[in-house]
Amino acid sequence: MPKMKTHRGAAKRVKRTGTGKLVRSQQGMNHILTKKSSKRKRQLRQRVVVSAVDQKRLEQLLPGNAG
Secondary structure, three states, rough: OOOOOOHHHHHHHHEOOOOOEEEEEEOOOOOOOOOOOOHHHHOOOEEOOOOOHHHHHHHHEEEEOOO
């Protein structure tokens, strides 16, 4: 059986931490920024851990990233 290929779209959006957790960027920072407060924009820059519901699916899409 051939090797599993990494889903390139998922690989560009999700990174693995040193402990093996998956982190992603938050949505809402691409456009219409004038009406958002500075505090909100600052908080949106932070990375967040992927929810447990999505974790299993992303593990399948990223087989080569053992961490």
